Amino acid sequence: MGREPREFFQIGDASERTGLTQRTLRYYEEKGLLRTPTRMEGGFRLYSEEDLQRLERIKELRELLGFSLADIKEMLDAEEVRLQIKAEWRKDADAADKAQKLRSAREITLQQIQLIDHKMEKMATMRDQLAERIARYDANLQQYAEETAAEHAT
Amino acid sequence: MGREPREFFQIGDASERTGLTQRTLRYYEEKGLLRTPTRMEGGFRLYSEEDLQRLERIKELRELLGFSLADIKEMLDAEEVRLQIKAEWRKDADAADKAQKLRSAREITLQQIQLIDHKMEKMATMRDQLAERIARYDANLQQYAEETAAEHAT
DNA sequence: GCGAATTCTGACGTTCGCGTTAACGTGCGT
DNA sequence: ACGCACGTTAACGCGAACGTCAGAATTCGC
Numbered sequence: 001m002g003r004e005p006r007e008f009f010q011i012g013d014a015s016e017r018t019g020l021t022q023r024t025l026r027y028y029e030e031k032g033l034l035r036t037p038t039r040m041e042g043g044f045r046l047y048s049e050e051d052l053q054r055l056e057r058i059k060e061l062r063e064l065l066g067f068s069l070a071d072i073k074e075m076l077d078a079e080e081v082r083l084q085i086k087a088e089w090r091k092d093a094d095a096a097d098k099a100q101k102l103r104s105a106r107e108i109t110l111q112q113i114q115l116i117d118h119k120m121e122k123m124a125t126m127r128d129q130l131a132e133r134i135a136r137y138d139a140n141l142q143q144y145a146e147e148t149a150a151e152h153a154t
Numbered sequence: 155m156g157r158e159p160r161e162f163f164q165i166g167d168a169s170e171r172t173g174l175t176q177r178t179l180r181y182y183e184e185k186g187l188l189r190t191p192t193r194m195e196g197g198f199r200l201y202s203e204e205d206l207q208r209l210e211r212i213k214e215l216r217e218l219l220g221f222s223l224a225d226i227k228e229m230l231d232a233e234e235v236r237l238q239i240k241a242e243w244r245k246d247a248d249a250a251d252k253a254q255k256l257r258s259a260r261e262i263t264l265q266q267i268q269l270i271d272h273k274m275e276k277m278a279t280m281r282d283q284l285a286e287r288i289a290r291y292d293a294n295l296q297q298y299a300e301e302t303a304a305e306h307a308t
Numbered sequence: 309g310c311g312a313a314t315t316c317t318g319a320c321g322t323t324c325g326c327g328t329t330a331a332c333g334t335g336c337g338t
Numbered sequence: 339a340c341g342c343a344c345g346t347t348a349a350c351g352c353g354a355a356c357g358t359c360a361g362a363a364t365t366c367g368c
Contacts, residue, residue, distance in 0.1 A: 012344065022345085027326060042334045044345055062325095064276045066220020069325075082290065099298045106291040113284045116277050122218045123270050123277075130267045136236065137260040144253045164365095166314065176315085181356060196364040198315055216355095223355075309368100316363065322356085333346065338339100 007048065014047040018055045025055070033058055033073050065119070078108040161202065168201040172209045179209070187212055187227050219273070232262040 015022045025045075028034050034054060037045045047055075054076070061072045081101050169176045179199075182188050188208060191199045201209075208230070215226045235255050 010345075021326080023326060023328085026346090031325095040335085042345080043347095044334070060276060060280070064273055065280070079287070082287070082294075085294070095298055095301060099295060102291055102295055102298070106288060106295070109284055109287050109291065113281060113288070116281045116284070119218055120274055120277055120281075122214060123274055126214070126219070127267060127270045127274075130263050130270070133233070133236070133263050134260060134267070137256055137263065140236075140239070141253060141256055141260070144249055144256070147249060164314075165316095175356080177356060177358085180317090185355090194365085196315085197317090198364070312365105312367090314363105314365070317361095319358100319360090321358070324354085326352090328349100328351075330349085331347095334344080336343090337341095 008046040009048075009052065011045050011047070014045075014052060014055070017052055018059065020055060020059060028055070028058065028069070031069055031073065033069060033076060065116075074108065075112060078105040081105040162200040163202075163206065165199050165201070168199075168206060168209070171206055172213060174209060174213060182209070182212065182223070185223055185227065187223060187230065219270075228262065229266060232259040235259040 009017065011022050011025055014025060018025075020028075025034075025047075029036055029045075034051060037047050037051055040046055058072055058076075061067045061075070062069070067075075082105060085098050085102065163171065165176050165179055168179060172179075174182075179188075179201075183190055183199075188205060191201050191205055194200055212223075212226055212230075215221045215229070216223070221229075236259060239252050239256065
């Protein structure tokens with residue numbers, strides 16, 4: 001058998017790996033951002049690699065892009081659709097229904113892309129403005145330097 | 155005299171123009187994000203065009219980039235330094251002090267740029283992932299379409 | 309100069325995203 | 339079988355960023 005890196009992580013390990021607190025992990029679960037992880041007999045949560053990846057994803061969406069947990073949930077749910085359908089690709093029948101779900105998931109994803117594009121545009125112009133500002137700072141500092149040098153020269 | 159578009163806006167107008175609520179305007183003022191606007195005799199706030207622009211700026215920094223008001227205040231203050239120094243460029247003396255302020259403002263601005271760059275990178279990779287996902291949705295939908303067509307053909 | 313519309317200042321309420329504490333149950337090495 | 343680290347739920351707390359009255363003052367149109 002291949003040495004699988006490790007299949008289960010208790011909440012402590014999961015917390016350490018993701019940089020999220022245990023409270024946060026439980027909170028995300030409570031909010032439906034994570035499927036309830038499998039538990040061991042006594043009720044201890046066991047996180048899979050997938051769970052950790054999902055958590056990383058959530059973390060980026062929040063910390064980097066500033067989405068609300070509600071937004072993120074919607075996004076992840078849209079994503080879920082694809083996986084679900086993939087899983088039961090062959091066993092189910094109602095193709096029209098699945099196609100409909102797919103279309104709505106696609107729609108949500110598209111909106112996300114557009115939102116990101118919009119943000120990136122704004123960020124780019126803002127970045128330019130900041131760069132200009134730096135240039136002006138430098139010009140001013142340069143002046144100061146010259147003046148100081150002149151004083152020294154007298 | 156040139157017809158100046160209009161010099162004063164009461165809080166209602168300002169609110170409408172910026173899309174921020176009156177409460178929010180007062181709150182931002184309270185938090186030091188806006189200099190206290192000039193008031194009319196009775197105490198009614200009068201916002202200038204500049205104020206509105208500043209508000210737009212704040213709005214973007216918050217809604218689009220997800221900065222906290224505290225962060226934004228720091229940024230705007232750094233910006234203020236430049237204007238202040240520009241204003242009293244000739245009348246003051248302590249050049250070393252001004253240069254120091256300039257350097258720190260420059261530093262803050264640089265950090266902002268780096269932060270934006272970092273965010274943009276992440277956003278770009280995320281965007282790519284989403285685009286891939288769209289492609290997969292389309293592929294699946296295509297399959298459905300073909301299957302449906304096949305059924306019709308039978 | 310009067311009434312309606314607008315604004316003012318508190319002050320308390322709310323939602324989000326967790327932090328923190330309490331009291332109690334589990335897993336595991338020895 | 340015991341101790342101890344680790345985990346569990348439940349509940350309250352908290353700072354940020356406003357929302358939402360209440361009650362009084364101000365401005366404006368007519």
